[in-house]
Amino acid sequence: MLGRWLDRVRERRPRIHCITNYVTANDCANILLACGGSPIMADDAGEVEEIAALCGGLVLNIGTLDARTVPAMLAAGRRSNALGHPVVLDPVGAGASALRTGTALELLEQVRFSVIRGNISEIRALALGGGSTQGVDADADDAVRPDTLDEAVHFVQDFARRTGAAVAVTGAVDIVADGEKAYCIYNGHPMMSRVTGTGCQLSALTAVFAAAAPGHVLEAAASAVCAMGVCGELAHERMGELDGNAAYRSHIIDAVYRLDGETLDRRADYKIL
Amino acid sequence: MLGRWLDRVRERRPRIHCITNYVTANDCANILLACGGSPIMADDAGEVEEIAALCGGLVLNIGTLDARTVPAMLAAGRRSNALGHPVVLDPVGAGASALRTGTALELLEQVRFSVIRGNISEIRALALGGGSTQGVDADADDAVRPDTLDEAVHFVQDFARRTGAAVAVTGAVDIVADGEKAYCIYNGHPMMSRVTGTGCQLSALTAVFAAAAPGHVLEAAASAVCAMGVCGELAHERMGELDGNAAYRSHIIDAVYRLDGETLDRRADYKIL
Amino acid sequence: MLGRWLDRVRERRPRIHCITNYVTANDCANILLACGGSPIMADDAGEVEEIAALCGGLVLNIGTLDARTVPAMLAAGRRSNALGHPVVLDPVGAGASALRTGTALELLEQVRFSVIRGNISEIRALALGGGSTQGVDADADDAVRPDTLDEAVHFVQDFARRTGAAVAVTGAVDIVADGEKAYCIYNGHPMMSRVTGTGCQLSALTAVFAAAAPGHVLEAAASAVCAMGVCGELAHERMGELDGNAAYRSHIIDAVYRLDGETLDRRADYKIL
Numbered sequence: 058m059l060g061r062w063l064d065r066v067r068e069r070r071p072r073i074h075c076i077t078n079y080v081t082a083n084d085c086a087n088i089l090l091a092c093g094g095s096p097i098m099a100d101d102a103g104e105v106e107e108i109a110a111l112c113g114g115l116v117l118n119i120g121t122l123d124a125r126t127v128p129a130m131l132a133a134g135r136r137s138n139a140l141g142h143p144v145v146l147d148p149v150g151a152g153a154s155a156l157r158t159g160t161a162l163e164l165l166e167q168v169r170f171s172v173i174r175g176n177i178s179e180i181r182a183l184a185l186g187g188g189s190t191q192g193v194d195a196d197a198d199d200a201v202r203p204d205t206l207d208e209a210v211h212f213v214q215d216f217a218r219r220t221g222a223a224v225a226v227t228g229a230v231d232i233v234a235d236g237e238k239a240y241c242i243y244n245g246h247p248m249m250s251r252v253t254g255t256g257c258q259l260s261a262l263t264a265v266f267a268a269a270a271p272g273h274v275l276e277a278a279a280s281a282v283c284a285m286g287v288c289g290e291l292a293h294e295r296m297g298e299l300d301g302n303a304a305y306r307s308h309i310i311d312a313v314y315r316l317d318g319e320t321l322d323r324r325a326d327y328k329i330l
Numbered sequence: 331m332l333g334r335w336l337d338r339v340r341e342r343r344p345r346i347h348c349i350t351n352y353v354t355a356n357d358c359a360n361i362l363l364a365c366g367g368s369p370i371m372a373d374d375a376g377e378v379e380e381i382a383a384l385c386g387g388l389v390l391n392i393g394t395l396d397a398r399t400v401p402a403m404l405a406a407g408r409r410s411n412a413l414g415h416p417v418v419l420d421p422v423g424a425g426a427s428a429l430r431t432g433t434a435l436e437l438l439e440q441v442r443f444s445v446i447r448g449n450i451s452e453i454r455a456l457a458l459g460g461g462s463t464q465g466v467d468a469d470a471d472d473a474v475r476p477d478t479l480d481e482a483v484h485f486v487q488d489f490a491r492r493t494g495a496a497v498a499v500t501g502a503v504d505i506v507a508d509g510e511k512a513y514c515i516y517n518g519h520p521m522m523s524r525v526t527g528t529g530c531q532l533s534a535l536t537a538v539f540a541a542a543a544p545g546h547v548l549e550a551a552a553s554a555v556c557a558m559g560v561c562g563e564l565a566h567e568r569m570g571e572l573d574g575n576a577a578y579r580s581h582i583i584d585a586v587y588r589l590d591g592e593t594l595d596r597r598a599d600y601k602i603l
Numbered sequence: 604m605l606g607r608w609l610d611r612v613r614e615r616r617p618r619i620h621c622i623t624n625y626v627t628a629n630d631c632a633n634i635l636l637a638c639g640g641s642p643i644m645a646d647d648a649g650e651v652e653e654i655a656a657l658c659g660g661l662v663l664n665i666g667t668l669d670a671r672t673v674p675a676m677l678a679a680g681r682r683s684n685a686l687g688h689p690v691v692l693d694p695v696g697a698g699a700s701a702l703r704t705g706t707a708l709e710l711l712e713q714v715r716f717s718v719i720r721g722n723i724s725e726i727r728a729l730a731l732g733g734g735s736t737q738g739v740d741a742d743a744d745d746a747v748r749p750d751t752l753d754e755a756v757h758f759v760q761d762f763a764r765r766t767g768a769a770v771a772v773t774g775a776v777d778i779v780a781d782g783e784k785a786y787c788i789y790n791g792h793p794m795m796s797r798v799t800g801t802g803c804q805l806s807a808l809t810a811v812f813a814a815a816a817p818g819h820v821l822e823a824a825a826s827a828v829c830a831m832g833v834c835g836e837l838a839h840e841r842m843g844e845l846d847g848n849a850a851y852r853s854h855i856i857d858a859v860y861r862l863d864g865e866t867l868d869r870r871a872d873y874k875i876l
Contacts, residue, residue, distance in 0.1 A: 352625040355625055355626045355667075356626055356627060356629065356630070356799060356800070359626055359627075359799035359800075360798065360799050360848055360849060360852065363797045363798065363799060363848055364797070364847055364848050364849070368740060369799065370696070370699070371624070371625075371626050371666070371667050372667065372668075372696070372700070373667065373669065374668055374669040374670060374702060376670060376700075376701075376702045377668070377699075377700035377701070377702040377703065380699070380700040380701065380702075381699060381700055384699060398669070398671075568845055579849070580849035580850055580852075580853065581845075581849075582849075583847060583848065583849035584845060584846055584847030584848070584849050584850050585845075585847070586847065587797070587847025587848050587849070588845060588847055
């Protein structure tokens with residue numbers, strides 16, 4: 058029944074304020090447009106409160122963090138909190154530098170997040186207040202495998218409880234959980250890791266799904282994660298023998314553009330714990 | 331007869347200096363290359379005057395405005411004015427924040443623009459010295475419809491007279507006007523609004539058309555607007571059933587690459603008031 | 604035998620730290636992923652030393668240089684030098700402004716580069732300590748032609764000797780040389796100059812090839828240049844009659860994704876001087 062949250066996005070067409078990195082900003086904007094939302098990228102502290110107020114949700118992505126935008130993230134986050142808008146954190150590379158970990162932790166302290174979405178290494182770095190992420194991809198040691206799934210779910214739910222956010226950890230198996238309930242999602246394709254920014258795009262999607270579904274943050278986040286995975290599969294089915302990650306990048310966004318709630322429900326592959 | 335201005339671009343291959351947003355900078359560069367021009371993106375105040383002097387035209391786009399680049403925009407604009415190069419303003423999101431509206435108005439005061447290109451809400455915000463734009467897309471209330479076209483043309487021409495610029499307002503119907511003459515252009519496809527940055531790309535195109543046609547700013551701007559609309563149509567004709575806005579984004583730029591003056595003339599759909 | 608260096612990249616999968624421009628950052632990230640490496644874009648002085656230490660190589664690209672990132676480039680470069688990681692310089696637009704030329708020269712003074720990759724005008728500007736580059740593309744006057752090839756090779760080798768770097772000058776004929784040996788590479792397609800950032804992408808590729816081949820910088824650089832040229836050819840063979848530079852952009856990255864060492868060896872077209 059996750060498909061209904063996609064239908065909601067298409068009906069309500071939320072506008073999402075993105076303070077995000079310059080590597081994948083274009084893809085984030087286009088995936089928001091693909092699913093029926095609309096993006097505004099604005100990161101100057103002098104305008105972010107006004108922009109946040111025009112939008113229905115906010116995503117804070119630290120992918121190319123610089124000192125200039127941290128105050129803008131804090132101001133936009135607080136304003137969105139005051140307005141009751143959902144705020145999504147994508148702690149890209151948390152654990153890879155003190156600046157990233159510290160900024161993510163400061164954001165967690167100052168802003169109330171609806172959803173925190175990252176890979177397992179990033180989420181571990183935040184949960185443990187540090188860490189040793191090797192970059193922007195999850196470390197092999199941290200990977201969620203069938204035999205460590207229960208432990209990982211426990212860990213994610215514990216972090217969700219402490220932060221009051223739904224937490225979405227994406228990888229070979231995705232876990233989307235709050236303190237009460239956890240979705241383990243099996244959709245997706247390994248090739249998604251060969252396209253830069255599929256995580257950033259998913260965080261933007263999560264924000265627009267959450268903005269369209271007030272009061273249903275966990276379901277909205279699970280639906281966004283599932284939708285991204287299904288689109289990764291659909292996109293892979295289109296790949297020709299000369300196609301590579303650039304074609305795949307386009308096909309994923311195109312699949313989001315074409316996806317409907319019914320298809321999402323039919324292809325969704327998850328269990329609830 | 332708008333096709334000749336495209337042919338001019340291909341003959342003269344102007345180099346365009348872009349101070350623009352990081353969301354759509356890649357598309358702006360590629361559409362300039364598609365039509366035969368060449369781009370230079372440079373936004374540090376320490377070099378923009380030199381860069382402007384190497385180019386034949388300038389586009390100032392406030393899509394991801396930050397305090398650092400405003401002085402660079404002013405310096406580049408003044409230098410281009412001194413050199414007699416066309417300068418295009420794309421006031422992305424004017425009306426959505428005081429920073430954007432104020433910066434756009436300051437640019438209008440300090441720099442003489444050849445063309446101002448925006449959606450109707452942005453242009454209204456500038457004309458009225460404020461406004462209530464809801465983001466980077468035009469508000470439904472502001473939309474130019476058949477029954478409000480005459481009024482909109484009047485409004486655009488009035489703003490053109492006050493600024494001394496040709497003004498290009500794009501939407502379902504595009505209006506390109508100076509104080510004397512107005513083009514109402516019917517080319518384009520609604521799906522263009524589902525690709526981020528088609529407006530930014532058009533502003534870049536307008537600059538390169540204007541740079542190739544000294545003394546014919548209005549015609550060059552009308553030709554650029556018409557070319558973008560025709561390419562939106564041609565690109566849509568290529569769309570397969572699995573294609574979405576990412577494929578469409580590529581197809582539009584590809585259509586510009588393939589467009590020639592003759593095709594533009596044959597497909598152009600406009601009237602002159 | 605250049606194909607083996609590509610195979611090395613696929614085996615070792617080096618992580619590359621990019622301090623690069625916002626126009627082509629996405630393409631640089633995706634081409635690194637295409638060839639089996641992985642990218643981290645990070646440009647804040649507060650974290651670049653930590654990020655450099657997590658990576659196997661660094662690329663410094665001044666395409667949208669701003670005052671903020673110069674200290675970050677210096678810090679990351681020095682740290683990578685201390686760690687013995689290869690560092691690649693892409694002096695985009697050197698010669699076009701005092702800021703670019705001065706910054707590139709300062710980087711050359713403070714950082715030991717493994718490879719310097721640019722067009723002939725940029726390299727001339729650095730070698731002569733100034734110059735008159737007309738933008739980000741090579742000037743027609745500077746172009747390497749069959750009758751000036753020997754002279755160009757001599758010039759490149761002299762600059763390589765002075766800097767201690769391998770120097771890769773790309774154009775109609777590519778020259779990759781250190782003080783001892785020079786590769787003249789004939790792969791590539793003229794249409795590559797109609798896609799923004801093919802040079803930036805090549806610089807990123809060069810860094811990942813060098814990171815995978817310690818002690819073989821010149822061969823690695825020649826292999827990267829050859830691979831990019833071959834992919835430009837393969838991508839062009841796929842072009843349909845409606846395709847333009849946007850499709851070509853994707854096809855080049857896709858060709859890198861599909862390329863293997865054997866195909867590279869079979870299609871490589873070069874001579875060694």
